[in-house]
Amino acid sequence: xxxxxxxxxxxxxxxxxxxxxxxxxxxxxxxxxxxxxxxxxxxxxxxxxxxxxxxxxxxxxxxxxxxxxxxxxxxxxxxxxxxxxxxxxxxxxxxxx
Amino acid sequence: xxxxxxxxxxxxxxxxxxxxxxxxxxxxxxxxxxxxxxxxxxxxxxxxxxxxxxxxxxxxxxxxxxxxxxxxxxxxxxxxxxxxxxxxxxxxxxxxxxxxxxxxxxxxxxxxxxxxxxxxxxxxxxxxxxxxxxxxxxxxxxxxxxxxxxxxxxxxxxxxxxxxxxxxxxxxxxxxxxxxxxxxxxxxxxxxxxxxxxxxxxxxxx
Numbered sequence: 001x002x003x004x005x006x007x008x009x010x011x012x013x014x015x016x017x018x019x020x021x022x023x024x025x026x027x028x029x030x031x032x033x034x035x036x037x038x039x040x041x042x043x044x045x046x047x048x049x050x051x052x053x054x055x056x057x058x059x060x061x062x063x064x065x066x067x068x069x070x071x072x073x074x075x076x077x078x079x080x081x082x083x084x085x086x087x088x089x090x091x092x093x094x095x096x097x
Numbered sequence: 098x099x100x101x102x103x104x105x106x107x108x109x110x111x112x113x114x115x116x117x118x119x120x121x122x123x124x125x126x127x128x129x130x131x132x133x134x135x136x137x138x139x140x141x142x143x144x145x146x147x148x149x150x151x152x153x154x155x156x157x158x159x160x161x162x163x164x165x166x167x168x169x170x171x172x173x174x175x176x177x178x179x180x181x182x183x184x185x186x187x188x189x190x191x192x193x194x195x196x197x198x199x200x201x202x203x204x205x206x207x208x209x210x211x212x213x214x215x216x217x218x219x220x221x222x223x224x225x226x227x228x229x230x231x232x233x234x235x236x237x238x239x240x241x242x243x244x245x246x247x248x249x250x251x252x253x254x255x256x257x258x259x260x261x262x263x264x265x266x267x268x269x270x271x272x273x274x275x276x277x278x279x280x281x282x283x284x285x286x287x288x289x290x291x292x293x294x295x296x297x298x299x300x301x302x303x
Contacts, residue, residue: 007109010182011175020172024165027296031161034301047297054168055290062175062286072120079124083131087138094139 008067019061026054112276119280123287130291133243137298140235147232151240152302156210160300163206164292167251170199171289174258174282184272186265193262193278196285200255207248211241240299247295250288257281 030050033039039046060066065076141148177192214237218225221238261278264270270278 010179013176013179016172016175016179020168023168027161027164027168030297030301031157034297035157044302047301048294051293051297054293058171058286058290058293062171062289063283072117075120075124079127083127086131087135090135091138091142094142 008064011061011064015061019057023054023057026050026057108274115276115280116283119283123283126287130243130246133239133246134294134298137239137243140232140239141302144230144232144235147230147234148236148302150230151233151236152299155300157300159206159210160296163203164296166199166203166206167289167292170196170203171286173199174285178275178279178282181265181270181275181278182272186268186271189278190262190265193258193265197255197258197262200251200258200285204248204251204255207244211244243295244299247288247291250291254281254285254288257284 030047033046033050034043037043059076065073173192173196177189177196180186180189180192214220219237220226221241226234226237258281261270261281264277
């Protein structure tokens, strides 16, 4: 008899609100950085970096990946790594052609 | 193990399987959108000036407002799942309804943006657009395809939440059986994540 999967915890309203406030703050930050051209040469990297932090917050808390089984976390990790490998490989090819 | 305990265990294994299935579907969606992001990255590298000029025409503040709207709808969805799992059905119904309204608001703003562009003659294959540089033509092509397919996902998400709303109202989804709402939430949050990347790529990177 396999043991049933443990359920993910029910996240508290406070936690979810904190994540939401962080997401809105990061959105404001990314707009400010882009509009003010604060990081002239690294603008693209900054925008994508902030987007990745936001995506990480949504995945970890709203999608509860932080509380999921190792199996699911591992699968998600490999899916993202696969995509990044394809992106990096293609970009390297285009860049140095 | 007693019969009810066995049934409860089976239900939980079934729910875990359903969730795993949903995640696997989302991974295929990730690679689906990934292909388009790849195309964007390559063309942007090749036609940096054209992308720069075209992206400057987007209204950053409208885009930022829409981003905030979608992020807030994700919060409402996460709260709706938590409410249902705590057995607070009415609160969950209210929050699911709010999610649908915000999703619809997102689409309404998006369509106003599209209409404004089309009104200025900026749509695929238009004479106005074809007179511009190659980079700008590619930018607007990718803009319509990527925001269009994303918008379609928002629309599908709204329909799915409409279904969970009906099932929750009839008591078919409950604290004991929240899986369908949880999986719908996963889909909704995924669509939110895609927009989190679309926003900087089309509105900020100028």
